[in-house]
Amino acid sequence: MSTIDWLIDDAPSSRLQARAGRLYRLSRMLLRNPLAVVGIVIVTALVLVAIFAPLIATASPTEQDLANRLLAPGADHWMGTDELGRDIWSRVVFGARITLMIVAIVAVISAPVGLVVGAVAGYYGGWVDRILMGLTDVFLSLPRLVLALAFVAALGPGIENAVIAIAITTWPSYARIARAETLTFRNAEFISAMRLQGASAVRVIGTGILPLCTSSMIIRVTLDMAGIILTAAGLGFIGLGAQPPLPEWGAMISRGRAFILDQWWVATMPGLAIVVVSLGFCFLGDGLRDVLDPKHGDKA
Amino acid sequence: MKPILEVENLRVSFPAPRGRVEVVKGINFSLGAERLGIVGESGSGKSMTGRSILRLIQRPGRVTADRLQFEEVDILSASDRQMRAVRGARISMVMQDPKFSLNPVITIGDQIAEGLVAHRRLPRAQVKEKTLEMLRAVRIADPEKVVKLYPHQVSGGMGQRVMIAMMLIPEPTLLIADEPTSALDVSVQAQVLDIIDELIRRNNMGLILISHDLLLVSAYCDRILVMRNGEVVDECAARDLAASTHPYTRGLLAAMPHLNETRDELPMLDRRSQAT
Amino acid sequence: MNILEISDLNVSYGTSQVVHDVSFSVKEGEIFALCGESGSGKSTILRAIAGLATEWTGAISVLGRARERGLSARFASECQMVFQDPYASLHPRKTIDATLSEPLRIHRVAGNHGDRIEEVLDSVGLDRRFRFRFPHQLSGGQRQRVAIARALMLQPRLLLLDEPTSALDVSVQAEVLNLLKKLRREQGLTYVMVTHSMPVISFLCDRLAVMRHGRVVETADVEQLKADRMTDPYSQELVALSRGRPDQKSEKTQ
Numbered sequence A: 001m002s003t004i005d006w007l008i009d010d011a012p013s014s015r016l017q018a019r020a021g022r023l024y025r026l027s028r029m030l031l032r033n034p035l036a037v038v039g040i041v042i043v044t045a046l047v048l049v050a051i052f053a054p055l056i057a058t059a060s061p062t063e064q065d066l067a068n069r070l071l072a073p074g075a076d077h078w079m080g081t082d083e084l085g086r087d088i089w090s091r092v093v094f095g096a097r098i099t100l101m102i103v104a105i106v107a108v109i110s111a112p113v114g115l116v117v118g119a120v121a122g123y124y125g126g127w128v129d130r131i132l133m134g135l136t137d138v139f140l141s142l143p144r145l146v147l148a149l150a151f152v153a154a155l156g157p158g159i160e161n162a163v164i165a166i167a168i169t170t171w172p173s174y175a176r177i178a179r180a181e182t183l184t185f186r187n188a189e190f191i192s193a194m195r196l197q198g199a200s201a202v203r204v205i206g207t208g209i210l211p212l213c214t215s216s217m218i219i220r221v222t223l224d225m226a227g228i229i230l231t232a233a234g235l236g237f238i239g240l241g242a243q244p245p246l247p248e249w250g251a252m253i254s255r256g257r258a259f260i261l262d263q264w265w266v267a268t269m270p271g272l273a274i275v276v277v278s279l280g281f282c283f284l285g286d287g288l289r290d291v292l293d294p295k296h297g298d299k300a
Numbered sequence B: 001m002k003p004i005l006e007v008e009n010l011r012v013s014f015p016a017p018r019g020r021v022e023v024v025k026g027i028n029f030s031l032g033a034e035r036l037g038i039v040g041e042s043g044s045g046k047s048m049t050g051r052s053i054l055r056l057i058q059r060p061g062r063v064t065a066d067r068l069q070f071e072e073v074d075i076l077s078a079s080d081r082q083m084r085a086v087r088g089a090r091i092s093m094v095m096q097d098p099k100f101s102l103n104p105v106i107t108i109g110d111q112i113a114e115g116l117v118a119h120r121r122l123p124r125a126q127v128k129e130k131t132l133e134m135l136r137a138v139r140i141a142d143p144e145k146v147v148k149l150y151p152h153q154v155s156g157g158m159g160q161r162v163m164i165a166m167m168l169i170p171e172p173t174l175l176i177a178d179e180p181t182s183a184l185d186v187s188v189q190a191q192v193l194d195i196i197d198e199l200i201r202r203n204n205m206g207l208i209l210i211s212h213d214l215l216l217v218s219a220y221c222d223r224i225l226v227m228r229n230g231e232v233v234d235e236c237a238a239r240d241l242a243a244s245t246h247p248y249t250r251g252l253l254a255a256m257p258h259l260n261e262t263r264d265e266l267p268m269l270d271r272r273s274q275a276t
Numbered sequence C: 001m002n003i004l005e006i007s008d009l010n011v012s013y014g015t016s017q018v019v020h021d022v023s024f025s026v027k028e029g030e031i032f033a034l035c036g037e038s039g040s041g042k043s044t045i046l047r048a049i050a051g052l053a054t055e056w057t058g059a060i061s062v063l064g065r066a067r068e069r070g071l072s073a074r075f076a077s078e079c080q081m082v083f084q085d086p087y088a089s090l091h092p093r094k095t096i097d098a099t100l101s102e103p104l105r106i107h108r109v110a111g112n113h114g115d116r117i118e119e120v121l122d123s124v125g126l127d128r129r130f131r132f133r134f135p136h137q138l139s140g141g142q143r144q145r146v147a148i149a150r151a152l153m154l155q156p157r158l159l160l161l162d163e164p165t166s167a168l169d170v171s172v173q174a175e176v177l178n179l180l181k182k183l184r185r186e187q188g189l190t191y192v193m194v195t196h197s198m199p200v201i202s203f204l205c206d207r208l209a210v211m212r213h214g215r216v217v218e219t220a221d222v223e224q225l226k227a228d229r230m231t232d233p234y235s236q237e238l239v240a241l242s243r244g245r246p247d248q249k250s251e252k253t254q
């Protein structure tokens, strides 16, 4: 029996096979969507560039070379150099690491927090719900960038604080989604059946409700990645995010602003990177929605 | 009699790991102002047939037919806008599984009201009045209380009746009822079916009643199609159902328990021949 | 011995009381049917026994022990419930295997879970190749059998069945009814079953209670039902309607 046959077997004979089969079917569907493929390529490229940054960069991202200030893009410097003579291509490449790190940490912190807060609020209802959702609404009522600004101002500028601030500002929208999803399931008979078997509330939420919220959460987080990148860049741009000489894309644009008319590449190149990566996450998120969201596609 | 609905060679298929599988395999019928029953075992494609008439089969599924004509509308080539005008207003469908079709986070009253105002503009007081009236029409005892309940708070049978009430709002030309009364006790079931029946006679409507209850279908329809595995295997006038000689129909009839049951075990159909 | 005893049970949801002064008892090994008007509180009684509806007064005792309100792990292994709708009672993202092993994990049952799962699948007549499928890959009847299998995992003595066959076609209904009969024979189970179908009661059950407007109007033996000797006018009406339906058509199609 070939691997494909094993994967698409109608009657899998082990947990592993069932899971692998599902993954295979989902990825097949994802690959059939051209935009999603573009998204996958961009995001994979981002990850590869971040991992192999030292190999891909042509120069050090921080080493200054004042003799070669503000050179236009060319054979030596693919994206030109900035006002301190640093190679912009290398800075963009190393910047990928920072961007990826921000995105990953924010996702790792805020998605689970939002998921748990929302599921708990939705499952228990009553005053638990009112308190948790009241808190959530306070956060949601302020624009994200403003809130992040306030936190960074309080915590002090720096990339770590920027990440924390962004994470604090993103979880509430996840909590909202998780709560809305939970409300539609919490009276379902399969949840009653779990409770009847003696499952504790922790188990019901953890193994009964959360798995049903994760797919909309994955979609939402992926779509939000673009926003997170932009917020991080925004903080960098106004000097509250990554501090020099770190090659953070937002901070790079901010420095390049002074030369935008004569040396356009200084601000444009990192800007291009932000646009491409944001778009990549959006495409991927859209594709995932088609595949994972039961309301849109297959329920598998 | 001019037919309301004509179906020729209707096929519905879904993609499967090894090529597409047909779940409805070329069925034909035409329907005037009459009551057509579709029976058959679970998975035989009854619901898919009903849904394809409303073009409700979503993407990976595919519907083809040589002819699928509802009055002057060619359903397969109609635009989405035309279909929206047909759906609900001229063809209504009572879906199987009411709790799944009702929105779990909106009250019953609001859902019915939404259906009402989608059809014509009504002042608010009238909407409320009409909503209560609809619920009373399907024999819901305490409509003032029920409008404030969420779908999980009503009993199985009440959910079904709410669905029926919503489908009767627009007074359609064709009503497709998919297992409309499986969760109702015999007494309410008879009342609800009588209401549907009366409406159909009065307005000269067509009815497609999908059910697995052979007695019910034979009592409330004129003509019956028996489906198996996506094909129509037997077709007869309702009053002749009990006398049908087709082995599959006989098998279904035999599998039903009787009021004076003496058998120790019910005969089951041989399902091995069927794809799983 | 009475495995289930209910006396003067009143159940409400919030301010509205839906079950009034219900009393009945069920002997070990018996199949007891609850039938009657839609919305009369049949499911609610089952939910109160199971512990899913907690606002009740009166007395419920199961296996000689008074039932406290709410759910408890020990009770779970004595009494289980099968829900009305096989489409809504299985977790859509869990394989049959995960659904069936859940109760074993909750109760930290020792031994090989895989063996037990296959044993129970066998006893409900499901092929082993269904074990790693997802619910959407099963037909209604197969799902209902999974739900029954799940209820059997902890080897309860009492099963509460809420319209176990109303969503199923006649051939699958025959399958499930035969299965329930077989399980009672082999494992000595007791069932309390909600159903609308008088013929099903006649085939499977020993006794029945007819409900209307939240009250039990009559408790009878199945022999009484078969011989048409029910005493309450409402139960007589139900029986007459179940009997009369086939004839109804002749008068309707004139």
Ligand SMILES: Nc1ncnc2c1ncn2[C@@H]1O[C@H](COP(=O)(O)OP(=O)(O)OP(=O)(O)O)[C@@H](O)[C@H]1O
Pocket: B014, B015, B023, B040, B041, B042, B043, B044, B045, B046, B047, B048, B049, B061, B096, B212, C140, C169
């Ligand atoms: N999304 C889908 N993908 C693949 N197969 C499907 C899908 N939806 C339905 N089917 C298959 O189509 C067949 C016919 O389904 P249908 O719902 O019409 O059955 P039915 O006759 O209404 O049965 P029941 O009495 O159980 O409602 C079934 O075998 C089912 O497995």
Ligand SMILES: Nc1ncnc2c1ncn2[C@@H]1O[C@H](COP(=O)(O)OP(=O)(O)OP(=O)(O)O)[C@@H](O)[C@H]1O
Pocket: B149, B152, B153, B154, B155, B156, B157, B158, B183, B184, B185, C013, C018, C037, C038, C039, C040, C041, C042, C043, C044, C045
């Ligand atoms: N969670 C709830 N909150 C408020 N009222 C409820 C709730 N669940 C059920 N009810 C009400 O209790 C009454 C009895 O419902 P129940 O589900 O027990 O009826 P049933 O006898 O099972 O009917 P059916 O045969 O239609 O399923 C109904 O009037 C219903 O509206």
Ligand SMILES: [Mg+2]
Pocket: B046, B047, B048, B096, B178
């Ligand atoms: Mg169906």
Ligand SMILES: [Mg+2]
Pocket: B155, B156, B157, C042, C043, C044, C084, C162
């Ligand atoms: Mg019920």
